[in-house]
Amino acid sequence: MYGSGILAGLGVTLKHFVDSYVDDLKFLGQRYYNPASLNQRQGTRGKGVFTVQFPEEKLPTPERFRFIPFLLYDEKPDGTHDDRCTSCGICAKVCPPQCIWIKRSNDPVTGRPVPQPAAFYIDIDICMNCGYCAEYCPFDAIKMDHDYELASFDRTSAHIFDKQKLDKPVAYYASLRPTDYAAEELVRAEEEAKKAAKKADAAAKAAAPATA
């Protein structure tokens, strides 16, 4: 029969149309602005309208979602910040679009380089979110952020991030990517243990000839 395909298609549309009302009733007014229902609506069993009502509700970002990089600092017990970045410049070298600019700092007295960046800029309008900087950083000092709400009216004043804007505590990173953070901490602890063992070894060796 001619037109049966059209009827079947219209039937599917009608089913979705009815579903959108039935689903609203099922949630009893809790359908929107509610993380649990958002999850269900976005899942395979979701029915009816599955639109993300963006400014009020946001899709949960996956753990390894990459956006603009940020710098990590450890918080010392006395409240001061200890930058993990040593301004080695590896991230700036591997960056494919060359959006990272680092200024190294020197000791004001001796003039020798200090492993601390004097300035650190990322042009987020150049950054292509590839994550190479985070991948190559030997000190786990630069990581990819999840914050994507960065649109603004002016490029030069708002979109060239300086160190102040980039600096974030390690705790923030731990909350962002718990899996990666745990794995990295394990490796760091292992290395620390190895270093300590080596030191103890050297100390023992230094002490041994004196007693012999």
Place this chain on the structure above:
Amino acid sequence: MIDELSNPDIPVPDELKASVTITTLDKIYNWSRRSSIWPMVFGLACCAIEMICTAASRFDISRFGMEVFRATPRQSDLMIVSGTVTKKMVPQIVRLYNQMPEPRYVIAMGACASGGGPFKEGYNVVAGIDKYVPVDVYVPGCPPTPQALLHGLIKLQEKIDSQSLRDVRWYKSETNEPVPVPVLGPDLMDPRQYQLIKQRALQAAAQAEA
């Protein structure tokens, strides 16, 4: 919506609240403009795919009154420059911008349109569309996710809200000069002149050695 538009400086008696609301001309003008921004059907590169996603039902740009993608600049208010702007494309973009009626807005979507992105030093890419047309909102990302673009559109709505009828440029008497359309210049290297270029390069190398 009424609460959003009403002017809190002038109180309305309780018995009239159901039927009367007092607002300013600016507010109602901006509210109607920002609730019906019509973008142009205009995609340049991979960012366009994200823009299409934003327009589709999952993120649904029509919640902001922007679902009417117009196929002509004469009917559109917003140009979303979504993607890499090549030197060959920029004359057409500027021409389209000139053809849009005021008030018009431009969103630079993604790294390439805002600052050139990975191609910022490319021989064939414009390092940011803001070198040619005025950009209102920059959306970073490569590409920005649909939610990031929606955030950019909300920012644009904020910008529209902040404008006032008193000082908007499109009601001023002075004429609005169109942006001059850039002309594609000669290539850095013309392949037809290859023999000549090679000769000169060899000469220069010989001179440098001597």
